[in-house]
Amino acid sequence: MTPILLSFGIFTLLFFSGITPGDAQPKTIILATTTSTQDSGLLDVLLPIFEKKTGYFVKTIAVGSGQAMAMGQKGEADVLLVHSPDAEKKFMAEGYGINRRLVMHNDFIVVGPAEDPAKIKGLKSSQEAFKRVASAKALFVSRGDNSGTDAKEKTIWKASGIKTEGEKWYQQTGLGMGQTLNVAAEKKGYTLADRGTYLAMKKNLNLDILVEGDAILLNIYHVIEVNPAKWPKVNTGGAKAFSDFMVFRETQDIIKTFGVDKFGSPLFFPDAGKKEDDLGK
Amino acid sequence: MELIFEGIKKAFWLVVTFDPEVIGITLLSLEVSGIATLISLLIGISTGVAIALSRFPGKKIVVSLINTGMGLPPVVVGLFVTIFLWRNGPLGFLEILYTPTAMIFAQAVIATPIVMGITLAAIQQLPPKLRLQILALGATRLQMVWILIKEARLPLLAAVMAGFGGVISEVGASIMVGGNIKGYSRVLTTATVMETSRGNFDIAIALGIILLLMAYLINLVLTHIQQRERPR
Numbered sequence: 001m002t003p004i005l006l007s008f009g010i011f012t013l014l015f016f017s018g019i020t021p022g023d024a025q026p027k028t029i030i031l032a033t034t035t036s037t038q039d040s041g042l043l044d045v046l047l048p049i050f051e052k053k054t055g056y057f058v059k060t061i062a063v064g065s066g067q068a069m070a071m072g073q074k075g076e077a078d079v080l081l082v083h084s085p086d087a088e089k090k091f092m093a094e095g096y097g098i099n100r101r102l103v104m105h106n107d108f109i110v111v112g113p114a115e116d117p118a119k120i121k122g123l124k125s126s127q128e129a130f131k132r133v134a135s136a137k138a139l140f141v142s143r144g145d146n147s148g149t150d151a152k153e154k155t156i157w158k159a160s161g162i163k164t165e166g167e168k169w170y171q172q173t174g175l176g177m178g179q180t181l182n183v184a185a186e187k188k189g190y191t192l193a194d195r196g197t198y199l200a201m202k203k204n205l206n207l208d209i210l211v212e213g214d215a216i217l218l219n220i221y222h223v224i225e226v227n228p229a230k231w232p233k234v235n236t237g238g239a240k241a242f243s244d245f246m247v248f249r250e251t252q253d254i255i256k257t258f259g260v261d262k263f264g265s266p267l268f269f270p271d272a273g274k275k276e277d278d279l280g281k
Numbered sequence: 282m283e284l285i286f287e288g289i290k291k292a293f294w295l296v297v298t299f300d301p302e303v304i305g306i307t308l309l310s311l312e313v314s315g316i317a318t319l320i321s322l323l324i325g326i327s328t329g330v331a332i333a334l335s336r337f338p339g340k341k342i343v344v345s346l347i348n349t350g351m352g353l354p355p356v357v358v359g360l361f362v363t364i365f366l367w368r369n370g371p372l373g374f375l376e377i378l379y380t381p382t383a384m385i386f387a388q389a390v391i392a393t394p395i396v397m398g399i400t401l402a403a404i405q406q407l408p409p410k411l412r413l414q415i416l417a418l419g420a421t422r423l424q425m426v427w428i429l430i431k432e433a434r435l436p437l438l439a440a441v442m443a444g445f446g447g448v449i450s451e452v453g454a455s456i457m458v459g460g461n462i463k464g465y466s467r468v469l470t471t472a473t474v475m476e477t478s479r480g481n482f483d484i485a486i487a488l489g490i491i492l493l494l495m496a497y498l499i500n501l502v503l504t505h506i507q508q509r510e511r512p513r
Contacts, residue, residue: 030379039479044463059379068299076367076378178478203384233368 023199027056028149029238032068032077034148037221040196040267042258049254050097050245053158064176066146072096072224076232080224080240081246083194084148085276086155086278088222097224103246104255104268105220105279108152110211111181112138112190120190126214127160137169139189144172148219153192156216170179181205194219196267200260221268223247247272283401295487302464305489310468313381314449317388321444324389325396326437330426332397333404334380334412339412344401350394355387359454360385367457379460384468386508392444399443404429442500449496469495 037043038060043090047058061068061077065084071077073096081103082088091097110120110129114169118136120129133140142164143150157164173180177197184191185205200211211217223246225239245251253271257268271279287325294330295303320379332343365371366378366386407429415425430437459466461475476485 040477041479047463057465059460059462059465061379061462074367075369176478178480182480183429204480204482231369233373 011020015167018254021028027055027238028070029079029235029242030059030061030077031063031079031081031242032063032071033081034065034068034083034253035062035178036083036149036194036197037041037081038062039178040200040259041177042255042268043197045254045258046246046251047252050242054241054245056240056241064143064145064147064150064178064270066148066151069096071228075226075234078226079242080226082224083219084151085220085222087148087151088152088224091224094109096227098227098241100222100224101247102271102274102276103221103223104252104270104272105218106195106268108149108217108219109193109195109198109209110190110217111184111205111207112210113188113206114189114208114209116208118190121208121210121235123211124158124214126192126211127218128166128240129211130156130160130162131205133190134160134164134167134169136235137167141180141184141191142163142170142172142185143177143191144174145176146222147177149177149194151194152217154218176187188243196259199263199265199267202263220276229253284482285486287483287492289481292487292490296491303488303491304322304486305464306467306469306472306488307495309466310449310470310492311495313384313455313468314388314445317385317448320385320389320393320443320446321392321396322441322469325393325440326430326445329397329400330404332428333401334426347394347398347401353391353394353400353456354453355391355451356453356457358390359457360388362390362454362458362479378458378468379462381459381466383458384455384466387458388448388451390422391454392448393453395447396440396444399436399440401431403433403440406436407432438503442503445499445503446496474510 025230033043039062041248047060051057051142061071063100065082066078066087068080069084069087069091069270072080072091080097088100093101112118112120118129118133118138120132123129123132142153173183175183177193178201180191181193181198181201182205183189190210196206198207223243225236225243226234228234228236252272255268255270256266259265287463299383332340332347363378365430366375366383367373368376377386389414411432412425414427415428450470452474455468456471458475459468459471461471470490473485473488473492475483476488
């Protein structure tokens with residue numbers, strides 16, 4: 001008897017709390033995205049405009065690009081805004097996504113303490129910089145979380161032919177960009193960061209930009225709609241509306257100026273309609 | 282150190298100016314954790330009393346399981362609740378993942394064993410002869426239970442505080458099943474995590490202070506009820 005009474009009580013509570021199961025479903029979109037778009041504050045600017053314009057309600061789940069795509073693969077998100085091109089191509093090839101479109105880019109930078117024990121400041125090649133960090137056995141703090149930044153970092157290690165697994169000077173936080181930057185700053189280590197998050201957090205960090213401008217350091221964001229053929233529960237209309245919105249001219253103009261007033265330079269460069277191969281040229 | 286003063290100043294400022302976002306976040310924290318605690322009280326106290334007063338084989342195992350449950354890691358609860366509530370999961374038809382309802386659900390799962398465990402201990406520490414005495418005075422079984430609950434009021438209110446304290450301060454499950462969505466499922470703890478990772482330490486400290494203040498006020502009220510003169 002007790003369980004019946006209890007479930008009755010619970011439903012009464014939920015009912016009176018005004019929170020009912022499945023509220024406002026068809027108008028909700030689940031956006032799985034990387035932490036950098038949220039931590040930089042870009043989505044806080046863009047989403048209210050989108051919601052006002054279309055009437056959709058966006059549930060942003062800010063995780064690493066790897067987890068965002070895993071959510072897409074399971075049909076647990078409607079649309080993705082991610083920056084891990086190689087993994088994205090695989091995602092598309094396996095049929096999980098449709099309509100992958102270029103949105104914007106910025107770049108990755110290698111940051112580290114001003115003392116720069118591995119002497120990498122001003123190097124043009126990130127691979128060379130990573131090699132020097134490894135041979136100096138200077139502390140390198142890695143995200144280690146399968147995010148877009150993490151994937152890029154691994155690509156550079158691979159290209160420079162260095163195995164980091166099990167090395168004492170190589171530490172993985174498993175945390176987001178902001179927290180990893182904090183760890184690197186506290187432990188006076190090097191790390192690879194996206195410029196947006198670094199600029200947004202610079203005031204509290206004792207980390208300098210040491211290497212930048214290498215072509216491999218380009219950080220490209222795409223919007224991908226989750227394929228409704230694989231997962232019929234996906235909100236197709238909402239996903240399309242959001243991904244269209246991200247490449248609209250007005251949205252792109254906002255992206256272009258976002259952060260200029262606060263940081264003196266933009267955090268992202270809009271790229272809608274361009275080709276990925278033409279970026280950074 | 283300077284940062285902490287900055288944070289205190291910020292907290293004061295956010296509170297006196299009635300910053301609408303912070304007020305919203307605070308109210309949602311209260312609502313979610315309050316309802317979750319109420320649910321856990323309903324289930325925890327009733328089941329706890331029932332188990333304490335009954336004798337059955339394997340009771341020790343059940344009690345040890347409940348006591349283990351008092352230390353349920355919130356992230357583990359969060360993970361399992363998320364998997365259950367996925368669109369394509371067993372409870373996906375409810376469509377409540379990334380809503381405050383899902384947070385209430387997860388927090389109730391966390392708080393229930395805490396309340397149940399303390400209830401069990403509270404009822405079991407009452408003198409066993411008390412039950413006989415009450416029944417001998419002609420009370421019905423229900424009346425007897427009610428008197429026992431009143432008798433164990435002090436530890437039971439401690440159960441309320443422990444349950445509420447456990448869920449209002451919890452972040453792992455809330456961020457996983459709620460998603461920390463702005464203006465919708467963002468509570469004090471998840472907002473603190475986010476502001477920290479954004480490097481806004483002053484706001485993070487301010488939110489932390491507001492959380493502490495709120496927990497203190499609620500416990501003050503509960504303690505007041507707990508420490509009242511017992512009716513003789």
